[in-house]
Every structure is written in structure tokens, then in C-alpha cells.
Amino acid sequence: MERLTMSGSVRCILSFSLIIFLTNTSIASDRKFNLGQIATKEEIAGWDIDVRPDGLGAPIGSGTALFGEEIYTEQCAACHGDFGEGADRWPPLVGGEGSLASHDPEKTTTSYWPYASTIYDYIYRAMPYGAAQSLSYDETYGIVAYLLYMGDIIEEDFVLSNKNIGYIEMPNKDGFLLPDPRPDIMNTQGNPCMSNCQVSTKIIGKARDIDVTPEDE
Amino acid sequence: MKKNKKNEVSKFTKLNRRDLIIGASSIGAFSLAPKKLLSEEVNPENLPPNLPEWTQYLGDGVDVNPYGMPSEFEGHVIRRNVEWLTASAESSVNFTPLQDLEGIVTPNGLCFERHHGGVSVINPQDFRLIINGLVDREMIFTLDDLKRFPQTNKFYFLECAANGGMEWRGSQLNGCQFTFGMVHNVQYTGVKLSDLILETGLKEKAKWVLAEGSDSSGMTRSIPIEKILDDCIIAWAMNGEALRPEQGYPARLVVPGWEGNMWVKWIRRLEFGDKPYMTREETSKYTDLLTSGKARMFTWVMDAKSVITSPSPEKPILSKGLHQLRGLAWSGRGKIKRVDVSIDGGKNWKTAQLHSPVLSKSLTRFTLPFEWNGEELLLQSRAIDETNYVQPTIGELQKIRGVNSIYHNNSIATWLVSKNGKVDNVRLG
Numbered sequence: 001m002e003r004l005t006m007s008g009s010v011r012c013i014l015s016f017s018l019i020i021f022l023t024n025t026s027i028a029s030d031r032k033f034n035l036g037q038i039a040t041k042e043e044i045a046g047w048d049i050d051v052r053p054d055g056l057g058a059p060i061g062s063g064t065a066l067f068g069e070e071i072y073t074e075q076c077a078a079c080h081g082d083f084g085e086g087a088d089r090w091p092p093l094v095g096g097e098g099s100l101a102s103h104d105p106e107k108t109t110t111s112y113w114p115y116a117s118t119i120y121d122y123i124y125r126a127m128p129y130g131a132a133q134s135l136s137y138d139e140t141y142g143i144v145a146y147l148l149y150m151g152d153i154i155e156e157d158f159v160l161s162n163k164n165i166g167y168i169e170m171p172n173k174d175g176f177l178l179p180d181p182r183p184d185i186m187n188t189q190g191n192p193c194m195s196n197c198q199v200s201t202k203i204i205g206k207a208r209d210i211d212v213t214p215e216d217e
Numbered sequence: 218m219k220k221n222k223k224n225e226v227s228k229f230t231k232l233n234r235r236d237l238i239i240g241a242s243s244i245g246a247f248s249l250a251p252k253k254l255l256s257e258e259v260n261p262e263n264l265p266p267n268l269p270e271w272t273q274y275l276g277d278g279v280d281v282n283p284y285g286m287p288s289e290f291e292g293h294v295i296r297r298n299v300e301w302l303t304a305s306a307e308s309s310v311n312f313t314p315l316q317d318l319e320g321i322v323t324p325n326g327l328c329f330e331r332h333h334g335g336v337s338v339i340n341p342q343d344f345r346l347i348i349n350g351l352v353d354r355e356m357i358f359t360l361d362d363l364k365r366f367p368q369t370n371k372f373y374f375l376e377c378a379a380n381g382g383m384e385w386r387g388s389q390l391n392g393c394q395f396t397f398g399m400v401h402n403v404q405y406t407g408v409k410l411s412d413l414i415l416e417t418g419l420k421e422k423a424k425w426v427l428a429e430g431s432d433s434s435g436m437t438r439s440i441p442i443e444k445i446l447d448d449c450i451i452a453w454a455m456n457g458e459a460l461r462p463e464q465g466y467p468a469r470l471v472v473p474g475w476e477g478n479m480w481v482k483w484i485r486r487l488e489f490g491d492k493p494y495m496t497r498e499e500t501s502k503y504t505d506l507l508t509s510g511k512a513r514m515f516t517w518v519m520d521a522k523s524v525i526t527s528p529s530p531e532k533p534i535l536s537k538g539l540h541q542l543r544g545l546a547w548s549g550r551g552k553i554k555r556v557d558v559s560i561d562g563g564k565n566w567k568t569a570q571l572h573s574p575v576l577s578k579s580l581t582r583f584t585l586p587f588e589w590n591g592e593e594l595l596l597q598s599r600a601i602d603e604t605n606y607v608q609p610t611i612g613e614l615q616k617i618r619g620v621n622s623i624y625h626n627n628s629i630a631t632w633l634v635s636k637n638g639k640v641d642n643v644r645l646g
Contacts, residue, residue: 030353035365039357044349047486050427050437053495079304089304101510105621112512113501121499125435126334129308152420169343176504176514182625183520183606185613190605194557194566199610201562201595203633205528205644207391214299214395 016141035188049125049133053115055166063142071139072146075128084108094150100175110151114176116160116168119144127200141165233441249465257540288426288444293317296329297394302383302626307335310377310435315524315545316531320572321372321402321580325456328401328524330463331377333629334433337483340417341467346451350427350489353418360467366408371473372579374547376400376519378476378503381626384611388631393529394509396630396642399542400547402580405471407452410487423489427496428470431485438479448473448536474549474578475517478503509617519549521608522627523556523600534589541543542585545567550604553581555601560587560633562595563610563644569598595645612646 049059073082079090086092096106105112109119124140126132135143145160148168154160159169207213262268287294297313313329317435329485330336336550341360349355383389390396392513419442426445430436440449453460460466463641472479478498493499504512523546528534546553552575557566569583584599611628631641 033366033412036356036362036416037357039347039349039355042356043357044347047347047429048349048488048496049435050429050488052490053494054492056490063305086469091304100506101508103508105506107501107506109501113497115495115500116498118495120498121437121494123435126433126497130303130333130433132334132435162576175511176500177507177511177547178514180513180516180518182516182518183604184617186606188607190601190607191556192557192566192599192601192607195564197564197566199563199645201564201645203643204646205387206633207388207642210299210387210389212299212389213391214297216293216297 002156015066049121051117051124051165053117053123053166055117055162055164058117058120058165059137060162061137062143062159063138063140063143063157064159065142065154067138068142068144068146068149070142071135072143075135075139076143079129084147086089091145097151097171100172109147109150109172110153112172112175114173116144116148116153116170116171120165121125218384223467225430239515250401259515263345269465275384290328291317294327295633296327298385298601299390299556308333309506310399312394313401314394314531315398315400315526316642318392319543319582320525320575321545321574321582323401323403323580324457325403325461325610328375328403328455328461328464329377329399330433331399331477332434333436336463337432338462339431339467339483344467346468346479347486348413348417348489350487351420351423352414352489353420353492353518354416356417358413359477361449363408363413363453363468366412366506369409370404370406371471372402372404372574372576373471373473374400374402374519374578374580374606375471375477375480375637376475376547376549377433378478378516378624381630382628383630384613384628385620385622385626389641391530391642393531394522397524399477402547403550404453404457406454406457407450407468407471409544410449410451411447414446418488422491424495425490427486427488427490427494428481428484429481429486429488430465430481430483432483436478437494438481442477442489444475457621470483471608473519474519474551476503476519479517503624505618505622505624507622519547520625520627521548521550521553521600521602521606522546523553523598523608524630525558525596525598525632528596528634528640530640530642533640534634536638537590538546538588540587540589542569542587542596544583544598545580546571546583546598546600547578547580547607548600549572549578550606551603553576553600554605556581557599557601558585559597559599560594563597563629566599567588589638590635591638594632595637595643596632596634596640597629599629611644 005051080093084093094108094110096111097109098108140161148154149156250283294314294317296311303309310331344360345357360457378398405484424442426440449453452471453468470480470484504514525544546556556569558569559566569585575581614628631643631645633641
């Protein structure tokens with residue numbers, strides 16, 4: 001990026017004063033454009049709510065399943081059911097253990113989610129639906145503890161806290177494969193069959209017959 | 218029901234143009250069928266040698282529509298959703314009407330929407346972007362700050378990883394819009410993250426970035442630093458105007474070629490760290506479950522894909538003779554190199570014409586002229602990208618991934634053209 005040009009003498013004076021300035025504040029030393037402000041600790045603290053699997057970022061607080069059940073009943077049960085079984089089209093939160101390899105897998109916090117930290121992070125940032133970030137830290141720990149208790153992952157009097165959330169072992173923690181193996185289909189090297197290809201052209205299904213497509217009107 | 222509709226239409230055709238506008242709007246902007254029928258209805262009095270009615274009076278003056286809208290006869294060209302898919306409209310998705318679009322640019326008002334906590338309403342004066350974590354200087358930027366950085370202008374497609382997700386087990390939705398419409402393509406204006414980082418500096422240990430939205434879902438995704446430095450953008454404009462509210466106004470993240478969920482809208486924060494954050498979206502969602510019960514994680518790239526937009530279930534063939542088959546192809550790995558089209562279910566293929574511009578990680582338009590004499594057709598298109606990746610069949614995908622993946626179905630679709638010209642989404646096997 002070319003900045004507006006300055007006369008040589010002005011530039012000389014400016015860079016001289018800049019050197020004096022920089023010796024006092026190393027902070028500005030490497031900034032290329034001098035745009036934006038240094039963020040304050042308070043500004044960052046208000047928005048920095050993420051919690052990592054190792055517990056980094058977990059705010060100070062704690063809760064048990066017993067305490068969490070009360071909050072859950074008030075704040076969560078209307079959509080997710082009294083025992084996390086789900087209601088209408090709102091998702092179940094627990095159950096589905098052993099279903100992942102079946103025809104109808106049930107992916108819940110306790111059957112599928114690999115880290116307890118993720119449950120805390122998500123509930124605190126996005127729930128209750130429509131009242132995001134209204135729960136206290138303790139209430140959030142309590143709700144997570146209640147879910148983990150219903151999934152037989154902790155006892156009902158276990159005190160879940162910022163100190164131990166990074167150590168909870170989830171049943172499906174080894175259920176994920178890395179790295180991405182795609183492209184996993186590469187059998188034609190850019191030269192696929194162009195004529196008389198051996199493919200089945202038998203119609204085995206029609207969307208029209210399933211009849212779930214929305215219609216105008 | 219059908220009979221009533223016919224009566225309505227014949228009543229309308231007798232009205233003059235002024236009445237017609239009022240009449241059409243009194244039916245309601247949300248009732249599409251009458252409008253659609255009106256635009257298909259021919260009024261012989263407007264045809265030569267007669268003088269059309271619009272020739273005989275003055276039309277609207279300037280500023281009647283200070284922000285111009287499409288013709289009233291295009292009222293059917295709208296986003297549509299599938300209500301039974303989700304529990305609430307605020308955490309839901311709708312679909313781009315690909316079958317009605319030409320070229321490669323998606324008009325801003327037709328770009329599909331995917332929200333997790335509704336559309337945030339943000340005064341740009343109140344917008345702030347915080348960059349914190351493993352940087353030399355933790356910083357905060359206003360929108361005006363961002364606009365003063367060097368600017369980039371790039372076309373990119375954005376595709377939801379679940380596009381076509383309802384079709385893993387069989388053909389389910391009978392429409393081009395519902396099976397392929399979770400994609401759009403616009404020109405983004407913004408600042409490259411590699412430039413923003415020149416301002417904050419970067420600690421050597423920084424390997425991952427948590428991108429966080431300010432909407433009521435607090436959308437978060439982890440993105441590896443290599444991608445961030447390669448081509449990611451903080452964008453504030455699309456197709457020449459400010460981002461639409463539903464696309465993240467006033468600023469969003471652009472992650473070219475990678476799944477749409479990562480393109481965090483209403484962006485408020487980028488945190489640099491040494492490990493991924495394992496957010497809800499990248500663990501419980503957007504992981505691809507295999508038959509073994511294990512799931513692939515961090516499947517970011519959108520593989521090459523194509524779709525025939527016309528003929529399609531929404532665009533039947535109405536007459537015999539010459540037609541232009543139209544379609545779109547795209548790849549998250551670069552440019553589209555070639556698109557082949559079959560009219561016999563994949564036995565024989567012809568290479569279609571690609572229309573310029575052919576851009577990397579952008580929708581690419583293809584066409585192919587064909588004669589239709591009333592015979593049954595099985596239409597397919599097959600994209601090949603510059604890495605020589607060939608768009609697979611659903612059978613090839615199912616063999617490796619099973620049917621419970623939900624995400625990343627980039628397989629070839631089949632449109633059955635019947636002898637009456639109607640078109641159906643079908644599965645071959």
C-alpha cells in the first residue's frame with residue numbers, strides 16, 4: 001500500500017520523532033497501518049467466553065446435578081423434555097448410547113459429544129434459546145452436571161467446576177477420525193468413461209412418490 | 218380449490234394494468250400461485266398487430282421504487298424453506314432458487330439463509346471486532362477501521378455442508394431448489410485476514426483461530442492458521458452493496474471453498490490459540506458419521522459438484538425442438554476444468570460449454586444445446602475440477618461413507634424427463 005507522499009524534510013522530522021516515541025512504547029513498533037485500538041482487558045473479558053476441552057477459559061464456578069435439575073426444569077425442559085428426551089422437533093439431549101453404528105443413530109450430548117467443555121460452552125453462549133448468555137456460571141455448571149448425570153457419566157453429588165471440567169471423560173471421546181481423508185473418491189484421474197459406460201439406469205426411487213416436497217400456495 | 222383459482226385468474230385478465238397491480242398485491246405477496254399464473258397467461262390484445270396496453274399510457278416515474286425490485290411477474294423467484302426440517306424458523310435454513318437464475322452471480326435477496334439464532338440487527342456504529350489470544354497486541358476495530366485497510370474484491374461460492382443432505386438414502390425432495398439450493402455466489406469486498414494480522418502481530422504458537430459471531434447463537438468455529446493466512450476475508454459488502462442483514466451485516470468471515478458454517482456472520486471476535494476449540498458446531502454437528510459409528514471431523518473443503526438447473530423439476534420442457542440445457546458447477550479446491558452431461562443416465566456423456574469467467578472457488582456456468590422430440594431422458598451432469606477430481610455417483614459415496622453422513626453429499630443427481638416434458642428427481646441403481 002502506497003501512502004500519501006510527504007516531502008523529504010517532513011518525513012525526516014516525522015521519522016525522527018517516531019524513533020523517540022517508539023523507544024517509550026514498544027507496543028506500536030510493528031504496526032503496519034496504525035488502524036484500530038489496543039483492546040482493554042475489560043473489553044476482552046466481556047466477550048471472551050469460550051471454553052476449550054482442556055478447561056482453558058472455564059470461568060470460576062461449580063454446580064451439581066441436584067442443583068442443575070432445578071435450573072433445567074425451569075429453563076430447558078419445555079423444549080428438551082424433563083429428562084432430556086426431547087419434545088416435538090426439539091432435540092433430545094441424552095440417550096442413544098450404542099446407536100451410532102445403527103441405521104438410526106441418535107447423536108446426543110452423552111452419546112456423541114466428545115468433550116464436556118463443549119456442552120458448557122454451548123449452553124452458556126446460546127441457551128436458553130432466545131435468552132442467550134442469561135445463565136450464571138454456576139447454573140451452567142449445574143445443567144451440564146445434570147446432563148452428565150443422566151448419561152451415567154458422573155454421580156448426582158459430583159461437583160462439576162472450572163477445575164475438573166477439562167478432565168471429564170466422555171463416552172465417545174475416541175469416536176472421531178482425523179485428518180480428513182478426502183478426496184476419498186479418485187478412481188478416474190480426470191478421465192471418466194465417456195461412452196458405453198457400464199452403469200445401471202434402472203429407476204429405484206422417485207422423490208415424487210415420497211411426497212414431502214413443499215408446494216407453493 | 219383448483220377451480221377457484223382458475224376463476225380468479227380469468228377475472229384478473231379482464232382488468233387493466235393499474236387494477237392488476239393492486240389486485241395482485243391485495244392477494245398478498247406471500248401467495249405465489251396467482252402471480253405465477255398471471256405471468257404465464259397470454260393476453261392476445263397485447264400481441265401484434267394490436268397495440269399493447271403499456272404503449273398507450275405513461276409508466277411510473279423515477280423514484281417510485283427508490284430501491285428497485287424485480288418485476289412483479291418474477292414473484293415466484295424467491296427463497297423457499299422446508300418447514301418440517303427444523304423446529305423453529307430462527308434456527309433454520311431456506312434455499313436459493315437456482316432454477317431461475319442465470320450467469321454466476323446470485324442476487325443478494327436470493328442468497329439462501331441459514332441462521333442459528335435468527336437475524337441480528339446491528340447498527341454499524343455499534344460494531345466491534347476484537348482480536349485476542351496469541352497475538353502481539355490484542356486489538357479492537359470499528360467497521361470504519363476495517364474499511365481503511367487495503368481492500369480485496371473476490372467472487373466465491375458459499376455452500377452449506379448439508380446441501381443435498383436429505384438425499385443420502387434416496388431421492389426425497391422433488392426440486393432443484395430444495396436439493397441443491399444451499400449455495401450462493403457473490404462478489405465480496407473486505408480486508409484479508411493476512412493484512413489484519415500485520416496490525417496485531419502473531420505469536421509463534423498460534424495455530425488455530427476461533428471465529429465468533431455476535432448473534433444470539435454466538436456461532437463459533439475453529440479454523441487452522443494456514444487457511445486464515447491463505448485467503449480468508451472479513452467482508453462488509455456483497456455484490457457491490459453492504460452485506461444483507463441475513464448474511465451477517467455489517468461484517469462476516471469469508472472462508473473460500475470451505476463449508477458455509479465456518480463463514481461466521483455478524484463477526485465479533487477472532488481468538489488465536491494453539492489448539493482447536495472443539496465447539497458444538499465442529500463436534501456434534503458438521504462431523505460425518507460413517508457406518509462404523511465413528512465420525513470424520515474437520516471435513517472443511519467442499520468437493521466438486523454440479524447441477525442441471527434447467528430442465529429440472531421446477532423447469533419442465535414445454536415444447537419439442539431445440540433447448541439450452543443450463544447448469545452450475547463449483548469446487549472448493551479451485552477452478553472447474555470441465556463439465557460433462559448425459560441424457561441417458563450416465564451411459565454416454567458430452568462435454569458442456571463453460572462460460573467465462575471461470576473463477577477459482579466460484580460457481581461456473583455451463584450450457585449444452587439439445588433437441589427434444591418427446592422421448593424420455595435421464596439427465597445428469599458431472600463436474601471435474603483442476604485437481605482432476607471427478608464428481609462421484611451416490612453409489613460411490615455410499616460405499617465409503619454409508620448413508621448417515623448428512624454432510625458433504627456432492628454426488629451426481631438424476632432428473633427424469635418424462636414424455637410429457639415433466640421432470641422428476643429420481644435415484645438410479
